[in-house]
Amino acid sequence: MTQVTDSHTDDHTGHAGHDDHEHHGPPHLAHHFETPEQQLSSAKLGMWVFLATEILMFGGLFCAYSVWRGNHPEVFAYAHTALNKDFGFINTIFLITSSFTMAWAVRTAQLGRTKATFILMGLTLLGGCGFLVVKTFEYKAKWDHHLFVGDLNEHHPDYVAPAEAAHGEADGDHGAVDEHATIEQTAADHGAADHGTSDASVEVAGETTGETAGEIVGGAERTSIALAPDGPAGVVADWMVAPVIAGETADAGHADDHAADGTDEHGAHGEAAADAGHADAHGGGHGDGHSVSKEIVPLKDRQKIHQFFQIYFLMTGLHTFHVLVGMGVIAWLMFCKVPKGIFGPGYYTPIDLVGLYWHLVDLIWIFLFPLLYLIH
Amino acid sequence: MSTTTPPITPPSSPHSPSSSGGGGGEVNYINATKGIKSWMFTVDHKRIGLMYMVGVMSAYGLGGLFAILLRSELWNPEPSFIGGAEAGTTEAMNNAWDFYNQAFTLHGAVMVFLFIIPAIPAILGNMVLPIMLGAKDVAFPRLNLLSFYFWVLGGLFFVWVLSKGIINSFYPGMIEIWGPGGLETGWTFYTPYSTTTQNSAVVAATFGAFILGFSSILTGLNFIATVHMLRPKGMGWFQLPLFLWALYATAIIQILATPVLAITLLLLIAEKTLGVGIFNPALGGDAVLYQHFFWFYSHPAVYIMILPALGIISEVVSVHSRKSIFGYKFIAISSLAIAFLGFLVWGHHMFTSGQSALTNAVFSLITFFVAVPSAIKTFNWIATMYKGDIRITTPFIYILFTIGLFTIGGLTGLFLGCLSTDIHFHDTYFVVAHFHYVMMGSTLFAFLAGVYHWFPKMFGKMYNVFWSNLGGIIAFIGFQLAFFIQFIAGSQGMPRRYASYPEHFEFYHQVSTVGAYTMGAGMIIVLLTWIVALRTGKKAPANPWGGNTLEWHTTSPPPTANFHAEPTAEEPYDYSGWKYVSPEEGWVQRTPEEREAARQQLGTGH
Incomplete structure (x- = not known):
C-alpha cells in the first residue's frame, strides 16, 4: 500500500489520511512511526x-x-x-x-x-x-x-559621549591633572586621560565633574596615564573602593546608582547631575548600607571595566x-x-x-x- | 500543503520489486503529486533531496565559475581583470587585486558552505538514508523541509552579499544603486582583517553563514534521530550500511561543531558592529581566540565534508566488486574515530600563530593519529577489491579516482601535520593543493560516484556510460594537472592568496590554469550526461548493480512511502541473494534454493 507523505501535515493537529494506514494509530501518530x-x-x-x-x-x-x-x-x-x-x-x-x-x-x-x-x-x-x-x-x-555593551560603554576607546555631557573643558586642564599621575598605560587604557580627573576628585570631590565625558569626546589623549596601582599612600578614597566605579567619571550620580542599581530616582539623578554635588552622590552610594568590598582597586583595572x-x-x-x-x-x-x-x-x-x-x-x-x- | 490529495494504492496489491519493472504508469515519488506546491511544501525526504540537488549544483556552478576566473587572473603575473581602468595604471592593479580577493573569497565560501558541506548529506543522504533503513521518512520530515529553506535563505543571502562587490568592480556605477559590498577576507573571516576592513560585507556574510549553520544542524539532528529510532527490526548497529555509519558520524560533528561556529560568527558580528573587543588585544581581547573558535568548528567541518564521501566509497567498492566489505566493523568504528579525533586537532591550523611549543607538539601528534583510521579505511577498501568480481562501472571508476586522490591528499597532509615542515609550507600553494585533494578531489569525485550509483534509484533512468566515464576521466586529468603542480609551486615558496607572483612561478600557474579549464570541461560533460539521462535515459531496473542494501529492494524510483511492502533487514553486503538477468531487468532476487546453491558455489559463509 502507499501511504502518501502529505499526511505529515497532520502530524500534530489532525488525523486525516491515517485511516488507510495498516495500523490504526492514535490521532497524533505520524505515518512514518510505528507506535x-x-x-x-x-x-x-x-x-x-x-x-x-x-x-x-x-x-x-x-x-x-x-x-x-x-x-x-x-x-x-x-x-x-x-x-x-x-x-x-x-x-x-x-x-x-x-x-x-x-x-x-x-x-x-x-x-x-x-x-x-x-x-x-x-x-x-x-x-x-x-x-x-x-x-x-x-x-x-x-x-x-x-x-x-561595546562602544556604548564609556570606558571603550570609541565611546562617544551623549550630547548633554559634552560641555567638557579643553585638554589643557587635564594635562595638569595628569602630571601627578605616574604610569604609562597601553593604548587600550586610553580612558585614563579622562580619569585623570578622578585624581582631582580625590581632593576636591565634586568640583571636577563634568569634565570627563567632555574629554572623551575630545578624545585626543589616547596615550593614557594613570595612577600607579601601588600609588602614593593616602590616595585611598571613596572612588577607589568598589563598587563606586563611577566616582572617577563624569556622572556624579554613578556612585550611588551602581550601589542601588536601577532605582528610578538615582537613574534620573545620574542623567541630570553631571555637574551636581559629587560628594553627595558618594555619600548616597555608601549610605545605602550596601555590602561594599573595601578592597583597593587599582585605577588601571577600573578603566578596563568595559571588558x-x-x-x-x-x-x-x-x-x-x-x-x-x-x-x-x-x-x-x-x-x-x-x-x-x-x-x-x-x-x-x-x-x-x-x-x-x-x-x-x-x-x-x-x-x-x-x-x-x-x-x- | 494539505490541498494535495494523495493517491492511494489499494493496500491489497503489494508488488514485489522485480515485478514492477514493466508498468509504465507506476506511481512513484516524482509523479505522485503534481504542481509547484507539491514540491515546495513537500515533506518527502526524496523530494527535498532533489531540491537540494538543484540548489547545491547551482552553487557548485557559481563556485566553479569563480575558480575558472581565479585561475584566469593567475595566468600571468600582470593584472587581468582591471574593470574599466586603463591598463598599466595603479588603478588597474588595484581593481584586479580587489577583484581577485573577492573572487577567491566567493569561491572558497560558496564551495565550502554551499557545496561541499551539504552536497553528500543533504542530497544523497536525504535521498537514501531513510530507504536504507527501511523507513518511510526521516524522523522529523517538516524539520527537514525547514532545513532546506534555511539553506535556500542563507545561500541566496550569502551569494548576493558576495557577488555584490564583484559586480561593483566590473560596473562601478552599481555602487550608487546598491552601495559597496563584497567580501575579501577569505572564507575564514580571520580577525583583525574582517573587523577592521571598511566597505566589507562581513556582517551580512557571517549572518548568511550563521543561517546556513542552522540548516546543517537540522539535517544532522534529523539523521541522528532517524538512525537511532527508525531502524527496522533485525537491523542492529552492525547491520547498518557503512554509508549510514559515515552519515551518523557526520551528523554528530554537525551537531557538536556547528553551534560553536554560530557563536563565533555572532561574536564576530558583535565585534564588528559594537566593537566588543573579544578578539582585539587593544581592547583586552585575545587575538588568536578567533582562530581557536573558528577552527574548533572548521576543522571538524573538514570531516563533515570528507566522511560521507568515505561512506560512499565503502558502499560502491563493495557492490561493484561483488564482494562483502572487508573489515566492516573497522570501517564503521573508524568513521566515529575520525569524528572524535577531528575535534582534537584544530590547533594544527595555527602552528605559526604563536601557540606555545607544547601546544603545537600536542596538536601535531593528535593530527598524526587521524592517519590511522583513514588508513584503516583505505586498506579495507583495497582488501575488498582484492579477488573481487570487479565490474568496471561508472560509479566504480569514479571511486577509483576518489581513492587515489584521497591517498595523495592524505599523505601530503603528513607534511603539514609535521611541525618542522609545516613552518615552510604554511600558507603556500602546498596547502592549497593538499586541501583541494582531500576536500574537493575526494569529496567531489565520491559525490559524483554516489550520484552515478544512485542515479537509477533516484530518477528511474539510466545514463550514457561512455560519456559519463569520459567526463569523469577528463575531470580527473584536469584535476591532477591543476593541483599536483601546486605541491611543487608551494614547496618552492609560492604563497597562497596573491593575485601576482614572481616570473619564475608563471609556468606552474599556467599548467594549473590549463588543468582548471580541463576540469571545467569534464564537469560540463558530467552535468550534460545527467540532463540527457533525465530526458532520454532508458528505464532503470530496480536493482541495476546487485546491491543488497534496502534501497535496492524497492522500485526505481521508489514510491512516496519508499516501499510497497515492509522490507526486512538483511546483511547489507551479502550478495548471494541476487542474480543478474538482463540490462533491462537488472538483478533479481534468487529463490532460497538458488541462493543456497550459489552460496555453496562461492564457498562463502554469507
Whole structure:
C-alpha cells in the first residue's frame, strides 16, 4: 500500500489520511512511526540533541569568558561589583520557580488535567516575565551609567559621549591633572586621560565633574596615564573602593546608582547631575548600607571595566533571547493548544519538549549567575 | 500543503520489486503529486533531496565559475581583470587585486558552505538514508523541509552579499544603486582583517553563514534521530550500511561543531558592529581566540565534508566488486574515530600563530593519529577489491579516482601535520593543493560516484556510460594537472592568496590554469550526461548493480512511502541473494534454493 507523505501535515493537529494506514494509530501518530512510544522517543531524542547544540553554543561564550577572566582576573573581580546581586538572586528565584511550575505542567499534561496545565504554564510564563522585568531594570541602569555593551560603554576607546555631557573643558586642564599621575598605560587604557580627573576628585570631590565625558569626546589623549596601582599612600578614597566605579567619571550620580542599581530616582539623578554635588552622590552610594568590598582597586583595572561588560551583555543577552523564545513557545502552546484539551496520557510531546527547553534555559542561568554576579 | 490529495494504492496489491519493472504508469515519488506546491511544501525526504540537488549544483556552478576566473587572473603575473581602468595604471592593479580577493573569497565560501558541506548529506543522504533503513521518512520530515529553506535563505543571502562587490568592480556605477559590498577576507573571516576592513560585507556574510549553520544542524539532528529510532527490526548497529555509519558520524560533528561556529560568527558580528573587543588585544581581547573558535568548528567541518564521501566509497567498492566489505566493523568504528579525533586537532591550523611549543607538539601528534583510521579505511577498501568480481562501472571508476586522490591528499597532509615542515609550507600553494585533494578531489569525485550509483534509484533512468566515464576521466586529468603542480609551486615558496607572483612561478600557474579549464570541461560533460539521462535515459531496473542494501529492494524510483511492502533487514553486503538477468531487468532476487546453491558455489559463509 502507499501511504502518501502529505499526511505529515497532520502530524500534530489532525488525523486525516491515517485511516488507510495498516495500523490504526492514535490521532497524533505520524505515518512514518510505528507506535506513539517510538514517536515520543524520537521527539525527545531530537530535543536532547538540540539542547546539546545549545549547550555548545553557550559553551563558546563560556570559553570566551574563561579566556577573558583568565587574562584579566582583577578586572572581573572588580567590575562585577557593579552588578546588583539582589536582582540576580531574584531572577534566579524566578527561573527556578518557573522551572518547577513547568515540570508540574508536564505532569498535569500527562494526566490530561487541562485546566491545571493551563494555570501552571501561565505561572511559568509569569516567571519568565518577572525575569525579563528585572533584567530590563538592570540593563536600563547600565545604559544610564554608560556601562553598556561595546562602544556604548564609556570606558571603550570609541565611546562617544551623549550630547548633554559634552560641555567638557579643553585638554589643557587635564594635562595638569595628569602630571601627578605616574604610569604609562597601553593604548587600550586610553580612558585614563579622562580619569585623570578622578585624581582631582580625590581632593576636591565634586568640583571636577563634568569634565570627563567632555574629554572623551575630545578624545585626543589616547596615550593614557594613570595612577600607579601601588600609588602614593593616602590616595585611598571613596572612588577607589568598589563598587563606586563611577566616582572617577563624569556622572556624579554613578556612585550611588551602581550601589542601588536601577532605582528610578538615582537613574534620573545620574542623567541630570553631571555637574551636581559629587560628594553627595558618594555619600548616597555608601549610605545605602550596601555590602561594599573595601578592597583597593587599582585605577588601571577600573578603566578596563568595559571588558567585563562586553562578556556580561553577550552572555546575558543571548540567554535573555532564549528566555524570550521559550516564553513565546509556552504562550503559543498555552493559548492555542492546551485549551483544546488535546494533551493527555497518550500525547503530551510538545509540553514535554518545551519543558526540557525551559529547564535548559534555567540551567544556563544557574551558571551565569555565579560566574557573573558572585565572583570572588 | 494539505490541498494535495494523495493517491492511494489499494493496500491489497503489494508488488514485489522485480515485478514492477514493466508498468509504465507506476506511481512513484516524482509523479505522485503534481504542481509547484507539491514540491515546495513537500515533506518527502526524496523530494527535498532533489531540491537540494538543484540548489547545491547551482552553487557548485557559481563556485566553479569563480575558480575558472581565479585561475584566469593567475595566468600571468600582470593584472587581468582591471574593470574599466586603463591598463598599466595603479588603478588597474588595484581593481584586479580587489577583484581577485573577492573572487577567491566567493569561491572558497560558496564551495565550502554551499557545496561541499551539504552536497553528500543533504542530497544523497536525504535521498537514501531513510530507504536504507527501511523507513518511510526521516524522523522529523517538516524539520527537514525547514532545513532546506534555511539553506535556500542563507545561500541566496550569502551569494548576493558576495557577488555584490564583484559586480561593483566590473560596473562601478552599481555602487550608487546598491552601495559597496563584497567580501575579501577569505572564507575564514580571520580577525583583525574582517573587523577592521571598511566597505566589507562581513556582517551580512557571517549572518548568511550563521543561517546556513542552522540548516546543517537540522539535517544532522534529523539523521541522528532517524538512525537511532527508525531502524527496522533485525537491523542492529552492525547491520547498518557503512554509508549510514559515515552519515551518523557526520551528523554528530554537525551537531557538536556547528553551534560553536554560530557563536563565533555572532561574536564576530558583535565585534564588528559594537566593537566588543573579544578578539582585539587593544581592547583586552585575545587575538588568536578567533582562530581557536573558528577552527574548533572548521576543522571538524573538514570531516563533515570528507566522511560521507568515505561512506560512499565503502558502499560502491563493495557492490561493484561483488564482494562483502572487508573489515566492516573497522570501517564503521573508524568513521566515529575520525569524528572524535577531528575535534582534537584544530590547533594544527595555527602552528605559526604563536601557540606555545607544547601546544603545537600536542596538536601535531593528535593530527598524526587521524592517519590511522583513514588508513584503516583505505586498506579495507583495497582488501575488498582484492579477488573481487570487479565490474568496471561508472560509479566504480569514479571511486577509483576518489581513492587515489584521497591517498595523495592524505599523505601530503603528513607534511603539514609535521611541525618542522609545516613552518615552510604554511600558507603556500602546498596547502592549497593538499586541501583541494582531500576536500574537493575526494569529496567531489565520491559525490559524483554516489550520484552515478544512485542515479537509477533516484530518477528511474539510466545514463550514457561512455560519456559519463569520459567526463569523469577528463575531470580527473584536469584535476591532477591543476593541483599536483601546486605541491611543487608551494614547496618552492609560492604563497597562497596573491593575485601576482614572481616570473619564475608563471609556468606552474599556467599548467594549473590549463588543468582548471580541463576540469571545467569534464564537469560540463558530467552535468550534460545527467540532463540527457533525465530526458532520454532508458528505464532503470530496480536493482541495476546487485546491491543488497534496502534501497535496492524497492522500485526505481521508489514510491512516496519508499516501499510497497515492509522490507526486512538483511546483511547489507551479502550478495548471494541476487542474480543478474538482463540490462533491462537488472538483478533479481534468487529463490532460497538458488541462493543456497550459489552460496555453496562461492564457498562463502554469507
